[in-house]
Amino acid sequence: MEQLHSHDWKVEAHFVGRSLDKHGVLIDSGAAQDALRRVLAELDGRDLTDARELDGTNPSAENLACWVFARLRDRLKGRAELARVRVWESPGFAAAYQETQE
Amino acid sequence: MEQLHSHDWKVEAHFVGRSLDKHGVLIDSGAAQDALRRVLAELDGRDLTDARELDGTNPSAENLACWVFARLRDRLKGRAELARVRVWESPGFAAAYQETQE
Amino acid sequence: MEQLHSHDWKVEAHFVGRSLDKHGVLIDSGAAQDALRRVLAELDGRDLTDARELDGTNPSAENLACWVFARLRDRLKGRAELARVRVWESPGFAAAYQETQE
Numbered sequence: 001m002e003q004l005h006s007h008d009w010k011v012e013a014h015f016v017g018r019s020l021d022k023h024g025v026l027i028d029s030g031a032a033q034d035a036l037r038r039v040l041a042e043l044d045g046r047d048l049t050d051a052r053e054l055d056g057t058n059p060s061a062e063n064l065a066c067w068v069f070a071r072l073r074d075r076l077k078g079r080a081e082l083a084r085v086r087v088w089e090s091p092g093f094a095a096a097y098q099e100t101q102e
Numbered sequence: 103m104e105q106l107h108s109h110d111w112k113v114e115a116h117f118v119g120r121s122l123d124k125h126g127v128l129i130d131s132g133a134a135q136d137a138l139r140r141v142l143a144e145l146d147g148r149d150l151t152d153a154r155e156l157d158g159t160n161p162s163a164e165n166l167a168c169w170v171f172a173r174l175r176d177r178l179k180g181r182a183e184l185a186r187v188r189v190w191e192s193p194g195f196a197a198a199y200q201e202t203q204e
Numbered sequence: 205m206e207q208l209h210s211h212d213w214k215v216e217a218h219f220v221g222r223s224l225d226k227h228g229v230l231i232d233s234g235a236a237q238d239a240l241r242r243v244l245a246e247l248d249g250r251d252l253t254d255a256r257e258l259d260g261t262n263p264s265a266e267n268l269a270c271w272v273f274a275r276l277r278d279r280l281k282g283r284a285e286l287a288r289v290r291v292w293e294s295p296g297f298a299a300a301y302q303e304t305q306e
Contacts, residue, residue: 160227197229
């Protein structure tokens with residue numbers, strides 16, 4: 001979970017797998033948090049409505065979830081399967097992106 | 103998310119879809135909240151153990167989730183697919199209703 | 205939900221079913237909480253890195269979720285299908301164990 005710039009947005013990443021490593025973990029949580037932090041840093045402090053990174057799409061929670069999903073999956077390729085990214089726009093509203101059928 | 107009468111219940115509605123509208127959203131969150139508010143207003147202030155709306159069924163979180171699901175889906179027909187309604191009876195206990203296999 | 209010894213871990217159990225009992229509930233929440241409490245009591249106050257119960261495996265959230273799942277399912281056999289156990293290691297990090305495809 002990671003705070004996203006001026007909004008008080010939260011971002012969750014969910015990983016899935018059928019087996020654990022020798023330490024009994026699916027993915028090193030420090031590595032996962034670090035990767036997520038780096039992805040979000042690309043947006044940090046920017047006006048999202050103007051961010052080139054988002055290719056001019058509206059920075060809805062849905063689009064952000066999709067954008068974070070693609071970049072985070074690239075960064076963690078081969079480590080664990082990223083199942084879903086959920087973006088909390090406020091404590092009462094979230095949007096999630098996933099590619100596999102839930 | 104919406105508070106439900108004297109209890110401190112919370113109600114969550116989850117929508118799913120394969121594509122977003124031109125604003126990059128799955129469903130307008132204001133419209134969704136408004137629809138949920140109207141559904142819950144039917145129960146507002148009533149003694150749920152006696153509410154005709156619940157057809158005499160016990161107002162368990164499970165039954166409420168099912169009842170809200172059916173009414174909310176009707177109200178939002180054609181806008182987005184309602185996947186699940188979850189009713190939090192307390193911060194530590196929730197029941198969800200869904201029709202599709204998770 | 206149940207607190208687990210010195211850490212501030214939380215444990216969630218999710219049940220699924222296609223029908224409710226005559227009280228409109230899937231599983232009696234008191235019985236479910238009691239069963240979960242008894243499972244967690246086996247670990248209570250122990251140094252998890254040394255707990256025989258965990259068979260020498262690293263007490264990661266993943267391993268704990270798996271361990272709790274197996275024991276809780278045994279205790280509630282025939283009452284409701286246990287779908288998932290999730291262990292929150294902190295408010296920002298959780299691991300879940302489930303046997304069926306999500």
